[in-house]
Structures are given as C-alpha cells and as structure tokens.
Amino acid sequence: MATTCPVISRISGVRSLDPAVWRRLTADGPHFYASLPWLAAQEDFSGQPQRLLVAEQDGAVTAVLPYAVPDREFNPFYEPRALWGERAPAADGLIHLGVGRGYDNPVLLEASPEGERGELVAALANEVGRLVAETGRPAVAQYVRATATDTVAALLGGTAVTVVPVGLNAVIRLPGTGFDDYLRALPGSRASRRRKIGYERRRFEAAGYHVGCEKLRDCRDELAPLLVQLQHKHGQSATTESTARLLGSQAEHLDGIVFTCRRDGDLLGFSLVYPWHDALHVRMAGFDYPRLAGAFEYFNLTTYLPIDHAYRHGLREVHLGMESYRAKLLRGAVLAPTITLLGPGAVDDPDGLRAAAWRRAAAWENEIHDTAGAFTITGVFKEAGACPNG
Template identity: 35%
Template sequence: MSADPQLRLTIVPTIGDVPREQWAPLAARAQLYQSHGWLHWAEEYFADLRPGYVLAYDADGALVGAVATYLMTEVPTRFTTWYDPVRMFLAPHCDPAGAAERWFPVLLVGGCSGYHGDLLLAPHLDDEARTVVTRALLDRCRDLAADLGARTTAFMYLPKEEAQRVATVWGGTAPVIATSAEATVALDGATDFEGYLSRFPSARRSKLRKEVTAFADSGTHLGQYRLAEVLTEVSPLLGGHQRKFGAEITDEEVGRYFALQDKHLGEGSVVFVDERDGRINGFTLCYAHGDTLYSRSAGFNADASPFAYFNLAVYAPVRHALATGLRAVALGAGSYQGKVLRGAQVHGLWSTVVPPQPLEESWREALTKPFPQAVEAGTA
C-alpha cells in the first residue's frame, strides 16, 4: 500500500472524522475547495456521491497527506455535471452512446466541486517525502476504485504539471487532457483601487473608470452582506441564471444549496449586491480563504444596473481584497476575455483519467482532444 513502511494509510467516510486543526495545515496553501468547510459542504450537499478521504500518517501519527474521493454511481444532472467524464471528455468529440454504462461508476479523486482539484501534503515535507506520500495516496486511490467497483478513475481540474504527475503514477492508459482554466487577479504591488487601476494603459484605465462611474451614477447602492443576510433574495437570481443556461433547478433547490454553504462557510462569506429601493437586482458571492478572495456565484435580473456584472464580480471584490489584506481575487472559469481585460491572468487546468478497458477507438481518440472551454481560454 505504500513505498514507505513507516507511512500508515487509512480511509475515513466523512471529513468530520478529521479534526479541523489537523486538516488546516495541509489545506492552508491549497485553494478554498480543499478547506475543511468547503469539503463538509460538498459532502452534505452532494448526498448522492459516496465520499471517502484517503489519509497518510507518518511514524509519529501526524497527518502528512490527504486526498478526497467521491464515488459517482450515476450520470449527474445537477452541479456535478462538469465532473462527468463522458460529458467532458467524449461528448464534444464523438458519439458517446453507450458510454455511461461502460464508464460508470466513476471514482472522482481530488474533489467534486469548485473546478480545482488537489492532493494535500504537509508543508514541512521535503521533495523526496512529498513524492513518497503522493505515490502512496494515489496508489491507494487506485486500490479504492477497484474495491468499490469503479470502472473509471478521474482526477480533474489540476495544473498541467500536477496532472502529469498523477498520470505518471497511475501509468498505462491515463491520458492528460486540457479541460478548463481559471482566471485570477493578482494584487501584489497595489495598496488601493487606484493602484489596481494604475497597472492598465491609459485608454483601458479610462474605460474601466467609466464602468465604475456608470454603475454609481445609475442610482443603485452597492451593498455588502454576509450570505445569511441575503440568502432568500439571491437564491432566485442564481436559480434564474442556472435555468437560462439549461439547468433544471428550482429556486428552492438553490436556497438549500446556499443554506448549506452558509452553515459550513458563512463566516468567510461576502456578498456584493446591486440594490435599488430595497430590492436586490444582482449579486456576487465570494469566500475568503488564505490570501485569496474566491468569486463563487452570481446572478442578475433584467433591472440590474449598467455594468453591474463587472462592478460586483471584479471591482467590488478587488476593493474588498485590498481593504482586508488579501493578495488575489480568483474569478473562476469562463468569460475569459472580459476578465483578462480587467487584469486577470488565465491558468490552464488539466485532468487525467483511467478509462474503462477495452476502449473503443473513437473514445481513445477523443481522450487526446481538449474540452472546448480550454480552447476558449487559449490554454489547450
């Protein structure tokens, strides 16, 4: 089970079995989506997935490595559709008829939400120890997939070098696939909003100022709340946004989605709203973790003010991050051109998958091609 006999590996069925103070040092340098609170939320919200946490302890009993896993037994229809390997890796490039029966169940490794996976290692480990722990955890995930009867194992949304490292350990038939990208505004060197604007050329800076001014002059109020304070008002806005793009989800379901996030993450939440006459017409929900503010969801109605999206999704988070000592704003995936024009850098995300065997030739060829979002981002 491990290349190092001093390592002890175990699997627990819930993040609640790992004390927060043990998990925190491993997750401190990782993204929000590996935090104890986020994993607890995901575990409770995605109740149809079977979670498991592969843990590595050293000879002294200290937690030195961990990775989350989820058994996806059926084709997802809600927020986890972006973790369906058939939808992501086959459907854009070939006829996926019959694939679900062959590919499912799927063992997801590294995460089931947030579009950024990770394997956690204790910060004090040297390079050799990191390699040993990484291999031990990934080997155990392969064993776990077999134990659970998973036909496919997938580690999704990783930086390319990390995805290649996972694929090397898993070996053989594990391709590395350009999948998506994430946009992040780094704030190093800026101390206030003017400092952020000063990094742009004059013409671009003038355009951004006009967007800020048009929003302010519209008579709206840019409000700032905790999620619990506006949960009932923003749920229909996100529900409408999701339905606009084809999701079959009710406002009540979105309300539960937010209520569980507030339960596990509410203390770190900040919601920026476009508010007029006591009515919220648009919002962006963010969470602070480490030195970064993460933009997680947004929604707007027909009465939203001019440039509401960029003011709530970019400018307000930048101001808040600067005011609270954070050093970056993570804007997530999609809408890359608009984000880049407002100072974001785009970083590619890759996935590796161990597919079912034997593999049809059209499926094998599809696994060599990027997902369209990676092409859109220019990172494929």
C-alpha cells in the same frame, strides 16, 4: 523526516479528521476548495459524506486523498460526456479523485512536505488501484492544476493515462495598495482599458442602486431566485429549491461575503465571494434581469467591488473562475490551465477523446488568441500528447 512506511486507511466524512489536521493540510493558502468549511458545506448539501484515503506515518497524518464514487452527476461541467461526447466515459462509471466542485481540484493534500513523497505517492497509488479493482471503475481526476499533473498521473497508476485540457482559471493579481494601482498595472492598451473601467464604474454609481457588502447568513434567502435567473440565461438547469439548499449549506459553514445592489430594499443583483488566506474567491452571481438599469452590474459586482474589498483587507488576489475569458483578460486576469487525467481503462479511444477535448478548447479562440499555448506545460501532460502541437 518520516521513518516508517505509510499506512493507508479509508475514512468517511471530513469531520472524522481533527480540524487541526485540516489546518495543516491547507496551511499554504491555495487550497480553499480543500478547506474543512468548504468540504463540510458540500457534504451537508449532497447528503453524502466525503470519502478520504488517509496516510499516516510515525503516528501522524502525512497526507489525505479525497475521492468519490458517484451514482449520478448533476453538474455538466463534471460530466465527461457532456464536455466531450460519447468518446468520454460517464461520470457514474468512474472513481473521482480529489475534492470535486469549484473547478480547482487539489487531489493530494500533504500535511508533511518533508516526508518521503515518492513512497507516500506509491502507497496511495496502490490503494487507488485496490479501489479500482473493488468497484470495477477506472479513476479520473478533473480540473487539476498543471503543476500537479505528474503527481496525479502517478496516483492513477503512472501508465496509460489520458490527459486532456478542460478549462482555464482566471485570477487577478493585485499590485500596490489600491484600485488605482490595479488600473495602472493593466496590460496592453492601458489607457483605453482604464477609461472603459472608469466609465463602467461611473454608470453603475449613477444607476441609483443602494450598494452593500452583506453577510451570506443574513441575506441567503434572497439569493436563490436571482442565481437561478443567471443559470437559466446561460442554458443551465437549476431549481430555486435546490439552489436555496446549496446556499443554506454554505451559509452554515462559511463566512461568505455578498456584494449587493438594491432598489427600495429589493435585491436586484449580487455576487457571493469567500476570503481565504490572501485571496478572494468569487463563487456565484445572480440578477433580476428585467429590473436592472443596464449599468454594467455584472462587472461591478463580480470584479470591481471584490477588487476594492480585497485591497481594503490586504488580500492579494481575486479568483474569478472559468468561462468569459476575453472579458476577464481585458480586466487584467491571468489564465491558469486546468486539466483532466483519466486512468487506465477509462478511455477506449484516447486519440479520439483528445481530439474532442481540443475541439472544445478551440471554441475559445475568439476569446484567447493562442488556446494551445495556454495549455503548453511540461511533464506528463506534454508526454501524453494532449497538446496538438506537442
């Protein structure tokens, strides 16, 4: 039990902290995006050190709160105005709490759960308030898990916090010991789903690809052109050069696994995944679309091969990320809500912003029959009036 008041310091660079501290911070498993290898890769790619608020009590680090003060945001999924229009503040006018990137944002990392949590959160909230005053920027926390909303609201000041839905993370939880157990556990019309998945796997196997499981460091130079094809197909802007740099930075720090399909040695499709504790995180995919056989390459590379791999290595979950909700639900995923919290002064018209955010969420109704229900949670989220029925 901590006996002294928390002392908060500001540190620049994730490698400024002892790796043993990071191991304690992420020991419970869910926080891949707060791991030292992931954050070091992000630092190297951006060229900017990660900023950290570090709390110490009795000579030991008890918590870390990452934050960023960006000059520009290139990813539209992290740009509030790209998500919700002019009622939202621009990313470059905000302090961003948490690790950023990954669409699953652990904001407060506690290395000593038995510590005085209330006192710790209050001390960090005071330091966030000082950052807001110094920079003239309100604070925001994006892609926060529902279970963390009350803590994050407290870090933002606890009052006048605007809370809006932002996305849903899809996770396939793996029962039993093999792919047949996964199939048997599928909800709904299981027989038809099993037949569909079996058909998609057989078509892929019959397409004549050479299917491999490769290390990112060995094939990273081949991936960028295919990833860019996928991004352009979905209306995203990306260059081969910047994508190659991103992959290179991750290859230097992370033990990435790449599921590949090749023909005559040429790479035609891939998915990039990262194992972390008992889960596999599917991060990227790419395809040479004109040369594909049309054999359900996407689902085999991003879902079925990762599930097979997870079972073989004793992993219990496959994290598929956001978007394409209907396809992921049909393959047994469960959806976990993520939200954005904007601190005092960030939003001029909270009611208008909430309405815009729910209009965006309503666009998923053809994939998710009860979008509002998917975001029904307790705590500050409900109290803030984010749910139109809440």
